[in-house]
Amino acid sequence: MKKNFYILRNGKLIRKGNTIYFIYEKSEEKVFSAEIDGEEMEVETEDISDKQEYEKRVLPIEQISSLFIYGRVSLTSGVISFLSKNNIPVHFFGYYGNYESTLMPKEMLLSGEMHIKQAMHYISQDKRVFIAKRFVEGSAQNILRNLEYYQREGKDLQEEISYITNASFSIENCKDVSQLLALEGAIRSKYYSSFNKILKSFEFDERTRQPPENPLNAMISFGNSLLYATVIKQIYHTQLDQTISFLHEPSERRFSLALDISEIFKPLLVDRIIFKLVNKDIIGEDHFVKELNSCLLNNKGKEIFLREYDEKLQTTIKHRDLGRNVSYERLIYLECLKLCKHFLGIKDYKPFVIWW
């Protein structure tokens, strides 16, 4: 099974011996560059992979599923074309852990038919609202599963649960997407308000972004951007168009379909990781850097989160319909396939809801 690799250090990727080497300076710790606009590194033409002052790590090309780059890394066009030939996407994240961009291999699964069908579902108001409703429904159901779990654990969440249950009944009554978005926002803010009851430490007052203001917001933002990149990769492996979305408005320069799909998986992946990290005291105040008006995960914190996330993606469950073990990452892919089937009129889309 292929792995995701996460590069936290600064350095450079080179192609050598038909695979990828990551070269970094020996003394350097796993640090995130303090400069936001990193200075250009000097271009070195000689082979530095065997020099003593550099540490190297060989990444077996056949094992890489995708690369997540958090440090300042330089790539040559040779590496880029090699990665593209092997269909490996490279996700870049900024200094704040925010999602910046993805270097995608050229689209390999093209389908004019799918493209047109997908667009038709966007243009027709009824069809678009139908899909948008399913996304909100999936998200609400998964949120409820999380809350019910903590209810059983002895937390008093009755108010939140009944509020969200009621809200999910009124999804069907929504007439357009803006109403749905408002409803979705209301569900989310109710959900976030329950965080104070679920979590042992950390105060959560309201969701703040760009930049996040407290540790919880920092973790939510960090996790959501990771999930976003993961979904983009899975959509890439299907014939869907990344830019045509249903719940969110398709806008320029954004892969907005990934925003829609990640809505369903946020409670399952990101939120559960946060609950675990906080309630088991794996993450604490000293894993954050507080600056003026902002709060961010530091190096150690990022690594802890990434480790947990990677483990989570590889966790397998027995799929009810397929009857075999499927990883969480694969579940996202299956979700994309369900959308494909819906567009082609084979089977109506039903959102993924945690069944265990």
Add this chain to the structure above:
Amino acid sequence: MYAIIVYDVGVERVSKICSFLRCFLSWVQNSVFEGELTESQLMRIKEGIKEIIDKNNDSVRIYIMRSKDVFKMELIGIEKADTGPFI
């Protein structure tokens, strides 16, 4: 499946086989590679090795396991290489 590949080949072919295996598996010790493989990757490795080695003098052993969980590895001394996904 999980595979461990150990090789004992002539000096002039050591680096060839090492750089070939680096494309598929992680290096753990001198002349030892291991990692998760698919059926097709294993076939490609076997074909590749056959082309590099001298069949009359060299020896390459491939240990194939169903998964990493079916055996226990004990380490004495230091870990020579980091194989985790965090760099």
